[in-house]
Amino acid sequence: MTGAPTGHATAGAAPAAPAVALRGAAVERGTRRLWSDLDLDVPAGEFIAILGPNGSGKTTLLQVLLGLLPLAAGEAQVGGRRPQQGSNRVGYVPQQKALDPNVPLRGRDFVGLGLDGHRFGPVLGRRRRERRARIDDALHQVGADAWADAPVGRLSGGEQQRLRVAQALVGDPDLLLCDEPLLSLDLAHQGVVVDLLDRRRRDHGTAVLFVTHEINPVLPVVDRVLYLVDGRFRIGTPDEVMTSETLSELYQAPVDVVRVRDRILVVGHEDSVVHHTGAADDVLMPAPTHAS
Numbered sequence: 173m174t175g176a177p178t179g180h181a182t183a184g185a186a187p188a189a190p191a192v193a194l195r196g197a198a199v200e201r202g203t204r205r206l207w208s209d210l211d212l213d214v215p216a217g218e219f220i221a222i223l224g225p226n227g228s229g230k231t232t233l234l235q236v237l238l239g240l241l242p243l244a245a246g247e248a249q250v251g252g253r254r255p256q257q258g259s260n261r262v263g264y265v266p267q268q269k270a271l272d273p274n275v276p277l278r279g280r281d282f283v284g285l286g287l288d289g290h291r292f293g294p295v296l297g298r299r300r301r302e303r304r305a306r307i308d309d310a311l312h313q314v315g316a317d318a319w320a321d322a323p324v325g326r327l328s329g330g331e332q333q334r335l336r337v338a339q340a341l342v343g344d345p346d347l348l349l350c351d352e353p354l355l356s357l358d359l360a361h362q363g364v365v366v367d368l369l370d371r372r373r374r375d376h377g378t379a380v381l382f383v384t385h386e387i388n389p390v391l392p393v394v395d396r397v398l399y400l401v402d403g404r405f406r407i408g409t410p411d412e413v414m415t416s417e418t419l420s421e422l423y424q425a426p427v428d429v430v431r432v433r434d435r436i437l438v439v440g441h442e443d444s445v446v447h448h449t450g451a452a453d454d455v456l457m458p459a460p461t462h463a464s
């Protein structure tokens with residue numbers, strides 16, 4: 173199932189290469205094929221949530237698009253080119269790992285790592301001021317002005333996570349790859365980050381691939397879902413993919429999907445593995461046998 177792209181490319185603009193194009197793509201880790209035959213076009217401005225249990229290959233897909241891992245079969249393009257390591261057109265929010273408490277970087281240094289040297293050249297005079305202004309703006313967008321000069325290793329997990337988002341945005345990317353960027357964020361700051369990414373894709377046409385175990389915080393902004401389970405996958409709108417029938421087929425076990433107001437609750441049975449649906453749902457849903 174493939175839903176119609178609902179991107180936000182500017183009307184009247186010359187047709188551009190999609191932000192991401194995958195054709196017959198397959199990935200392997202060691203001797204294990206994680207998924208194959210994946211076709212996906214992501215136009216400018218589209219917001220795609222990537223869901224699936226632990227180990228289904230969500231992060232691996234981002235690594236392919238970052239040019240860190242070759243496909244085992246098929247083709248991948250980012251902005252019409254083969255994925256390249258270190259591309260300044262791609263912003264990346266990696267899966268969260270606490271930073272070393274002694275890392276000798278301030279918040280603004282950490283965000284500045286998202287700007288490449290080619291574009292700014294020697295950082296002197298006007299360029300230096302321009303660079304500083306962009307970093308300040310990125311810090312401000314994630315509400316991190318207060319710790320611009322604080323050592324990053326001493327910040328909380330959520331504060332560090334907001335700096336990672338600022339670092340991904342500061343380079344003005346065409347594609348944002350986000351690996352569980354809401355982890356460690358309280359509900360208010362989850363909303364800040366989701367609104368920021370949504371504004372970014374609407375105003376600048378940045379395509380967003382957003383790996384998450386929790387669909388509800390992004391449900392209002394998601395165009396399509398790519399749901400990966402044990403080599404099987406579905407692509408489509410949330411209404412197409414997030415159904416009992418589709419998820420039961422993917423998990424090959426009974427899964428109930430229930431809509432409660434504007435939220436989706438996913439309940440697994442026996443050995444099926446389902447994702448959490450967000451802290452606010454925990455009171456509403458029975459605990460699954462396993463939850464990723």
Ligand SMILES: Nc1ncnc2c1ncn2[C@@H]1O[C@H](COP(=O)(O)OP(=O)(O)OP(=O)(O)O)[C@@H](O)[C@H]1O
Pocket residue numbers: 201202206224225226227228229230231232233464
């Ligand atoms: N560098 C590596 N070498 C070998 N196997 C790897 C490597 N990185 C990941 N894997 C394996 O590939 C599989 C997919 O990993 P991946 O990180 O893409 O899953 P994921 O869907 O992002 O999972 P999670 O929800 O736990 O983050 C896992 O079984 C993992 O153990």
